[in-house]
Amino acid sequence: VKCGNYGEVTEKESYVMLGEVVPIPKSRGQANLVQKCKFCGREGTITMLPKSGCYLTGDD
Numbered sequence: 024v025k026c027g028n029y030g031e032v033t034e035k036e037s038y039v040m041l042g043e044v045v046p047i048p049k050s051r052g053q054a055n056l057v058q059k060c061k062f063c064g065r066e067g068t069i070t071m072l073p074k075s076g077c078y079l080t081g082d083d
């Protein structure tokens with residue numbers, strides 16, 4: 024994933040799942056992925072939109 028702050032790209036793989044929801048720190052919202060950027064320390068979030076896109080597997 025790419026940080027929206029300065030554009031750093033993580034080397035480790037990340038995944039998101041529609042059924043996996045976590046609270047966003049210091050917020051009332053929820054996201055499918057909350058990940059802290061190692062470079063700038065900011066927390067980024069990914070929220071999937073139900074009924075859009077298609078299923079992807081590890082092979083994709």
Ligand SMILES: [Zn+2]
Pocket residue numbers: 026027028029030031060061062063064065
């Ligand atoms: Zn960053």
